[in-house]
Amino acid sequence: MKILICNAGSTSLKFKLYDMPEARVLARGHIERVGSRDDAVFKYYAGDYALELTGLDIPDYQSGIRRFLDCLTRGDGAVISDVNEIERVGYKATLSKGHYGVHELTDEVLAGMADWISLAPLHNRVYLDVIRAMCEVIPAARSVGAFETGFHRTIPLERRIFGLPYEWYEQYGVERLGYHGASHGHVADVLNAERARYKAISCHLGGSCSVCAIEDGRSVDTSFGMSLESGLIHANRVGDLDPGMIWFLREQGLSDDEIREGFTKTGGLLGISGVSNDLRYVLDAARGGSERAELAARVFVTGIVHYIGAFYLDLGGLDYLVFTAGIGENSAEIRRRVCEKLAPIGVALDEDANARTRGEGVISAPGSAVTVRVIPADEELSIARRAYELK
Numbered sequence: 001m002k003i004l005i006c007n008a009g010s011t012s013l014k015f016k017l018y019d020m021p022e023a024r025v026l027a028r029g030h031i032e033r034v035g036s037r038d039d040a041v042f043k044y045y046a047g048d049y050a051l052e053l054t055g056l057d058i059p060d061y062q063s064g065i066r067r068f069l070d071c072l073t074r075g076d077g078a079v080i081s082d083v084n085e086i087e088r089v090g091y092k093a094t095l096s097k098g099h100y101g102v103h104e105l106t107d108e109v110l111a112g113m114a115d116w117i118s119l120a121p122l123h124n125r126v127y128l129d130v131i132r133a134m135c136e137v138i139p140a141a142r143s144v145g146a147f148e149t150g151f152h153r154t155i156p157l158e159r160r161i162f163g164l165p166y167e168w169y170e171q172y173g174v175e176r177l178g179y180h181g182a183s184h185g186h187v188a189d190v191l192n193a194e195r196a197r198y199k200a201i202s203c204h205l206g207g208s209c210s211v212c213a214i215e216d217g218r219s220v221d222t223s224f225g226m227s228l229e230s231g232l233i234h235a236n237r238v239g240d241l242d243p244g245m246i247w248f249l250r251e252q253g254l255s256d257d258e259i260r261e262g263f264t265k266t267g268g269l270l271g272i273s274g275v276s277n278d279l280r281y282v283l284d285a286a287r288g289g290s291e292r293a294e295l296a297a298r299v300f301v302t303g304i305v306h307y308i309g310a311f312y313l314d315l316g317g318l319d320y321l322v323f324t325a326g327i328g329e330n331s332a333e334i335r336r337r338v339c340e341k342l343a344p345i346g347v348a349l350d351e352d353a354n355a356r357t358r359g360e361g362v363i364s365a366p367g368s369a370v371t372v373r374v375i376p377a378d379e380e381l382s383i384a385r386r387a388y389e390l391k
């Protein structure tokens, strides 16, 4: 069965076409700067075939999707002869009111996504547009949403519920939902294949960041709360915040739009450093002597360590500490800075292995009480498996 997986960002689209159940990747594509009239980037790979174009006019998601489907079906990189060979399209969808895990994207599920737009405004809006555009181009394919919240439904209620009137939980569904389910779920899949019983903490550090406590393959706690504006600081977003600050900022004369902008676009690593939302530039600036950049790096590391410490105690021990996603897989410096703070719980880093590792690897020293690993994020594979299994 051919399954197309679609991972949409606010201005980017990533695709992978799988042949399931073998999980063979037939082709993949990446579009950057969707919405641009002259500066979009399009990349397409199928086996040895590679196409990389820049300076393109890709005004909307539909034209990006059409360009990718054209490559799939025509020319030297074609891997199928007709788009209707694609039986399912799986989306790394964020959340839908009342629907967790993997669901066919019926009108009801799509309405649930629209209902909870305020919890993930950028993400849900983009997905609703992309799903609509894709359905117009491949109407026969079944649309499947793998919601990022699904993996966290196993978190016990005492770690999901907030200190708020209980009726808000019952009436409005106010609770910790958690995100990055496909990524933490993939880490669990890798560990599950090795052993049945274990305690792990998975750190997904990318543009968005979260820490997840995993026991025997199930999520038992995570740093994200209900909305995406929670947990660790992110590239541009605030992370955990004292709600009293919202009223305070209003009193200072800021409008709700300005406050939202600070929480979601001009906050996080960018807000503190004043340099960039990309950690690479923040670390470069810190090495160059920028105090604010160094401060941002310290806030980032401290936040990760706080969650690891709390989850370590809650789990009652730790077998694996896992780093994944763009920063987790590539930044030896952040991994080192986090692990150095974990010496009291017996974490010992192998400095050479850490410096060398990009992608898969064990980076702890042989005597370390906790095995520290880097596991590359493969959210698309995790979604392809779940979309394939959907009855």
Ligand code: ADP
Binding pocket: 205, 206, 207, 208, 235, 277, 278, 279, 280, 325, 326, 327, 330, 331, 332
């Ligand atoms: P997203 O959450 O947007 O899918 P990714 O998982 O692709 O993000 O991670 C992207 C982030 O990874 C970039 O913003 C960049 O900060 C970070 N990154 C990638 N390589 C490095 C590196 N070598 N050092 C530090 N940060 C890196």
